Amino acid sequence: MAFEEMVEMVSILRREDYDGKKGPYTRPNMRKDKIMASVVTALEEKFGTKRAKDQLRKRWSDLKSREPEQYWRIKKLLKKREKRLRQQSKDPRTPPSHQPEAKYTPSPIPRPCPPNELEEGEVEEVCEISSPASDVLVVEGQAAEPFSTDSAQRLIGQIMV
Structure with a gap:
């Protein structure tokens, strides 16, 4: 059994009070x-x-009775881990990689999936887009040339003014 496996086993057994040190239990x-x-x-x-x-019962028993130094090293490692976790939870300066990420919640309205029957070149109208005439800006003469970064920046500058 690898050391990491023993650490995991001891961690669970100590957390769940396998030896019953925290009090008498019914049906132990x-x-x-x-x-x-x-x-x-x-x-x-x-x-x-x-x-x-x-x-696993035999390994637990052997750790406690025949290999006390190994058990002591595992307990020491678990205490260090616990101390580090407590310290990180109290310290507001913990790096963002150690903090749990916020879950992404999708929008409540599902997006329509494109149908599989469409062939290449066909277009199906999903919904009608309407916007007031004051919001529409038509740029003529630039349709033939593709956008470059400079032209895009100029266009954005014109829109923002």
């Missing part, structure tokens, strides 16, 4: 079985390795 065996099932699914999703519950 069922509770432990449910927690171990969540560890199995989490490890499979994150690392792609499926492990048996018994194998």
